Amino acid sequence: MFEVAAPEFSLQATLSSGQTFRWAERHGSWHGFLGSSVLKLRQEGDVLFCESSDSALTLEHIRRYFALDLNLPEILSSIDVDMQIHHAILRHRGLRVLRQDGWETLASFICASFNNIKRIEGMIERLCQAHGDPVSLNGFRGFSFPTPEAIAGLPERRLRSLGLGYRAPYLRATARLVVDGRLPIEQLRRVGYEATKTALLGCEGVGDKVADCVALFGFEKYEAFPIDVWMERAMRYYFRHRKMTRAGLHDYARRHFGPYAGYAQQYLYHYMRTGRSSVERSAYSV
DNA sequence: CGCCAGGTGCTGA
DNA sequence: TCAGCACATGGC
Numbered sequence: 001m002f003e004v005a006a007p008e009f010s011l012q013a014t015l016s017s018g019q020t021f022r023w024a025e026r027h028g029s030w031h032g033f034l035g036s037s038v039l040k041l042r043q044e045g046d047v048l049f050c051e052s053s054d055s056a057l058t059l060e061h062i063r064r065y066f067a068l069d070l071n072l073p074e075i076l077s078s079i080d081v082d083m084q085i086h087h088a089i090l091r092h093r094g095l096r097v098l099r100q101d102g103w104e105t106l107a108s109f110i111c112a113s114f115n116n117i118k119r120i121e122g123m124i125e126r127l128c129q130a131h132g133d134p135v136s137l138n139g140f141r142g143f144s145f146p147t148p149e150a151i152a153g154l155p156e157r158r159l160r161s162l163g164l165g166y167r168a169p170y171l172r173a174t175a176r177l178v179v180d181g182r183l184p185i186e187q188l189r190r191v192g193y194e195a196t197k198t199a200l201l202g203c204e205g206v207g208d209k210v211a212d213c214v215a216l217f218g219f220e221k222y223e224a225f226p227i228d229v230w231m232e233r234a235m236r237y238y239f240r241h242r243k244m245t246r247a248g249l250h251d252y253a254r255r256h257f258g259p260y261a262g263y264a265q266q267y268l269y270h271y272m273r274t275g276r277s278s279v280e281r282s283a284y285s286v
Numbered sequence: 287c288g289c290c291a292g293g294t295g296c297t298g299a
Numbered sequence: 300t301c302a303g304c305a306c307a308t309g310g311c
Contacts, residue, residue, distance in 0.1 A: 018292060019292095109292075112291095112292055112293090113291095113292075114291065114292090114293045114294075114306080114307090115291055115292075115293085115309095116290070116291035116292085116308095116309080116310070116311095117291080117292075118291090118309080118310060118311095119291080119308070119309055119310070120291090120292080122309085123308095163307085163308065163309085164307085164308090165306080165308055166294095166305095166306050166307050166308095167294095167307085168307095170294085204294090204295090205293090205294065205295090206294080207294045207295080208293090208294095209292070209293060209294090210292085210293075213292070226292070227292090228291090228292040229290090229292075229293090230291095230292065231292080245300090245301075245302095246293095247300095247301095269292075273292095
């Protein structure tokens with residue numbers, strides 16, 4: 001057990017905002033995975049209490065994963081440019097964009113397309129149970145996320161039997177790109193947003209939205225602005241009647257919010273799904 | 287039961 | 300470039 005100073009941070013908002021699919025809350029603690037370790041986390045005020053299955057997991061890993069090194073007040077003030085985002089920030093202040101593993105993020109968001117979060121979580125859990133490695137922490141048992149090698153060799157019908165549906169061949173083909181070195185996934189952390197997105201778009205089952213999610217949640221490209229059905233609803237605030245394509249909304253949002261547009265996206269997404277009062281909901285759509 | 291879900295790939299204008 | 304369509308599956 002160790003403690004991490006976590007000012008300007010909300011574990012709850014961060015882990016329940018749809019950027020990750022493998023954390024679960026039980027009795028006030030969050031159980032999940034970081035690399036190959038199982039973690040149990042609890043936040044009290046500005047302190048994060050951490051229990052890990054692996055003594056190699058340090059305070060620095062926690063700080064990095066939750067992006068506690070970033071100056072959140074500065075980021076939030078840079079995106080706080082209209083009343084809608086202002087309300088979202090007030091409601092979910094402390095939400096941070098995670099620095100997740102690139103491969104896990106890519107694989108997860110291929111599964112996430114045209115899908116709902118409950119089922120995404122189930123699909124990924126079955127994938128891990130069937131092809132990950134067992135890990136445990138005093139009573140809590142789980143499985144690590146399968147490597148690209150573990151998935152690349154599976155028959156498509158095997159992935160379909162885990163409930164992946166038509167995404168099965170996409171995931172397998174993408175795993176093969178990684179294994180064969182045709183998708184240089186380790187390098188993407190060091191190149192810019194545009195290059196990262198272009199590389200990701202070369203994967204089957206990866207379009208604009210998935211590529212932006214992976215760039216943002218897996219490769220620290222904070223200018224990425226994923227547009228899904230919830231963000232289309234959020235963007236009606238700016239374009240109440242005018243018909244806009246997703247590409248149009250994407251370009252507008254990146255200019256409107258600036259270099260940390262991805263943070264704005266995550267606050268708006270979480271706000272649209274959970275944070276609004278009924279008055280706010282009826283003001284624009286849904 | 288019908289509708290929806292953190293969309294993508296393909297086709298035809 | 301853009302609209303329209305098929306696509307698997309399960310929660311609600």
